[in-house]
Amino acid sequence: MVDAVHIPSNFIHQIIDSDLANGKNGGRVHTRFPPEPNGYLHMGHAKSICLNFATALKYGGKCNLRFDDTNPEKENLEYVESIQASIRWLGFDWEDRLYYASNYFDQLYDYAVALVSQGKAYVCSLTPDQAREYRGTLTEPGRNSPDRERSMEDNLDLFSRMKNGEFADGTYTLRAKIDMASPNINMRDPVIYRIRHAHHHQTGNKWCIYPMYDYTHCISDAIEGITHSLCTLEFEDHRPLYDWILDQLDVPHHPQQIEFARLNLNYTVMSKRKLKQLVDEKLVNGWNDPRMPTLEGMRRRGYTPAAIRNLIEIAGISKSNSVVDVGMLEHCLREDLDRTSPRAMCVLRPLKVVLTNYPAEKTDILGMSRHPKDESMGERSMTFTRELYIDRSDFEEVPPPKFKRLVPGGEVRLRGAYVIRCDEIVKDAAGNITELHCSCDMDTLNKNPEGRKVKGVIHWVSASNSISCEVRLYERLFTHENPDSAEGDYRDKLNPDSLVVLSDCRAEPSLASAQPEERFQFEREGYFCADRFDSKPDGLVFNLTIGLRDTWGKIQNT
RNA sequence: UGGGGUGUCGCCAAGUUGGUAAGGCAACGGAUUCUGAUUCCGUCAUUCGUUGGUUCGAGUCCAGCCACCCCAGCCA
Numbered sequence: 267m268v269d270a271v272h273i274p275s276n277f278i279h280q281i282i283d284s285d286l287a288n289g290k291n292g293g294r295v296h297t298r299f300p301p302e303p304n305g306y307l308h309m310g311h312a313k314s315i316c317l318n319f320a321t322a323l324k325y326g327g328k329c330n331l332r333f334d335d336t337n338p339e340k341e342n343l344e345y346v347e348s349i350q351a352s353i354r355w356l357g358f359d360w361e362d363r364l365y366y367a368s369n370y371f372d373q374l375y376d377y378a379v380a381l382v383s384q385g386k387a388y389v390c391s392l393t394p395d396q397a398r399e400y401r402g403t404l405t406e407p408g409r410n411s412p413d414r415e416r417s418m419e420d421n422l423d424l425f426s427r428m429k430n431g432e433f434a435d436g437t438y439t440l441r442a443k444i445d446m447a448s449p450n451i452n453m454r455d456p457v458i459y460r461i462r463h464a465h466h467h468q469t470g471n472k473w474c475i476y477p478m479y480d481y482t483h484c485i486s487d488a489i490e491g492i493t494h495s496l497c498t499l500e501f502e503d504h505r506p507l508y509d510w511i512l513d514q515l516d517v518p519h520h521p522q523q524i525e526f527a528r529l530n531l532n533y534t535v536m537s538k539r540k541l542k543q544l545v546d547e548k549l550v551n552g553w554n555d556p557r558m559p560t561l562e563g564m565r566r567r568g569y570t571p572a573a574i575r576n577l578i579e580i581a582g583i584s585k586s587n588s589v590v591d592v593g594m595l596e597h598c599l600r601e602d603l604d605r606t607s608p609r610a611m612c613v614l615r616p617l618k619v620v621l622t623n624y625p626a627e628k629t630d631i632l633g634m635s636r637h638p639k640d641e642s643m644g645e646r647s648m649t650f651t652r653e654l655y656i657d658r659s660d661f662e663e664v665p666p667p668k669f670k671r672l673v674p675g676g677e678v679r680l681r682g683a684y685v686i687r688c689d690e691i692v693k694d695a696a697g698n699i700t701e702l703h704c705s706c707d708m709d710t711l712n713k714n715p716e717g718r719k720v721k722g723v724i725h726w727v728s729a730s731n732s733i734s735c736e737v738r739l740y741e742r743l744f745t746h747e748n749p750d751s752a753e754g755d756y757r758d759k760l761n762p763d764s765l766v767v768l769s770d771c772r773a774e775p776s777l778a779s780a781q782p783e784e785r786f787q788f789e790r791e792g793y794f795c796a797d798r799f800d801s802k803p804d805g806l807v808f809n810l811t812i813g814l815r816d817t818w819g820k821i822q823n824t
Numbered sequence: 825u826g827g828g829g830u831g832u833c834g835c836c837a838a839g840u841u842g843g844u845a846a847g848g849c850a851a852c853g854g855a856u857u858c859u860g861a862u863u864c865c866g867u868c869a870u871u872c873g874u875u876g877g878u879u880c881g882a883g884u885c886c887a888g889c890c891a892c893c894c895c896a897g898c899c900a
Binding site: 274275276280300301302304334336337339340390392393394397398401402403404405406407408435436438439441448449450451452454457459460461462476478479480483499500501502503504505506525527532580581582583584585586587588589590591593594596597598600604605609611638639668670671679680681682683685712714720721722723724725787789790791792814815816817818819821 | 831847861892894
């Protein structure tokens with residue numbers, strides 16, 4: 267459990283401060299994160315998780331995990347498990363407070379009976395189509411159901427028979443009796459129970475009627491003693507119903523619902539429907555594809571929980587619909603990764619370099635710090651040999667202006683080793699560069715050459731003393747800032763280069779022991795992590811989490 | 825054209841009793857650097873959707889207007 271998540275004060279905390287000052291709730295603060303187990307958690311959920319848990323932490327309160335499992339047909343255990351794993355991974359702990367709305371089905375039923383007994387709810391036989399027609403429109407009031415004045419006795423009997431399984435799905439519903447003319451459509455006698463002969467992942471076949479969200483959520487909150495029920499903006503219109511239900515019933519407590527804006531990020535989609543479509547149409551490789559904004563995908567990609575938490579912190583909590591720039595997330599990521607990742611060298615696109623003046627049998631064992639600013643990470647060693655690999659992008663036969671890497675006749679420093687000069691370019695029959703013949707200035711180990719400045723520093727690996735590995739390079743899934751925008755299908759805005767697999771990269775020997783999910787900074791390239799599922803000791807696979815800031819690349823593109 | 829919300833710098837976002845626009849991201853300069861990384865300095869809203877009004881004084885109060893988001897599931 268992270269003990270310090272700082273959500274900066276926001277309008278919700280101001281409400282809580284004022285509640286506390288007024289002695290409301292006996293000084294308690296109790297929140298909950300209430301996912302429906304009908305899919306995997308994504309970045310949007312992370313906001314709610316952080317807000318709810320961090321708020322509890324800030325005020326010395328508690329936060330429950332409650333599965334809002336009132337629609338069995340869409341839910342399953344796999345989601346229940348994945349959701350818990352993701353919340354733990356993010357760094358939060360609900361201790362012994364894991365609940366399910368289905369825990370309350372008996373109480374919920376009793377409360378419904380109480381409502382019927384008070385004449386505040388009735389059994390309705392309208393079909394879904396009829397119900398829609400009776401509901402009216404945004405600008406016209408609805409009409410009362412013909413069943414609205416059914417006697418309390420008959421309602422009780424019918425509701426009990428609904429529960430006992432005497433009726434088929436869709437034949438009856440239980441509706442709250444409120445006001446069919448309300449300008450708020452949620453108040454036009456909303457359905458609170460429907461018949462569903464479906465197996466439930468928690469309650470099995472015990473029930474064939476299931477309570478609706480609006481009816482369930484407020485009562486669940488009340489039962490759990492939730493003080494502040496935080497939810498997203500689209501539920502603002504539901505608040506009157508939330509309060510109405512609790513006002514009718516003899517519940518132990520009346521929580522306050524407060525709404526905040528969802529998290530939106532540019533260059534991605536967040537809707538469950540679209541995410542599912544990407545998976546189903548194999549546009550990505552599953553829900554945990556490293557390009558997905560799901561927490562499982564981001565985890566596999568190498569994102570750190572701290573970076574995600576930090577983004578939520580700096581993005582803030584408000585009520586305005588906004589789109590956060592992924593650049594902010596990337597900033598949080600690099601900030602955390604730079605601090606925590608040991609450095610290593612890995613040549614992504616190898617180009618052989620032969621040091622003509624370096625004896626074939628000679629070798630240098632070079633010690634290099636794992637982190638330039640954190641000595642506690644220690645050192646690793648690399649073997650320097652006559653034949654090396656450098657990255658193809660670090661050599662240009664015809665260099666662009668301001669290029670400060672290797673060029674014909676030019677010098678460059680091999681990081682942590684010697685300064686070399688390119689003397690000869692070797693090409694194959696097709697004119698492709700196959701190797702470089704260079705000379706090594708043997709007097710430049712750990713010291714600068716006399717009388718000249720060598721500006722460029724590039725990374726390298728010994729040809730014989732390095733290991734082969736696969737590297738998966740990821741970019742943003744979409745090329746379009748707003749894939750959801752009106753023009754065109756979001757799938758047409760997918761980035762064709764979002765995944766590039768490099769199968770013969772050369773890594774320094776110390777990387778051989780990389781464990782799944784272990785993170786590194788490959789110097790001058792970016793942050794990588796060993797793939798959680800595919801990386802094996804004899805077949806290392808690294809995922810690019812995020813590249814280093816690339817001002818050179820930016821200069822070139824302008 | 826019903827109801828509920830929101831509009832402060834390219835992107836987030838503070839601004840609580842009206843007193844003269846925080847911060848972060850991005851961007852742009854520059855310094856340091858054996859990662860074109862990191863770090864470090866500096867620049868970046870006479871203006872708060874808009875029009876009026878009240879006031880010595882308004883992002884903050886009042887009125888009108890405009891734009892955008894959400895709601896007509898027996899989904900959550």
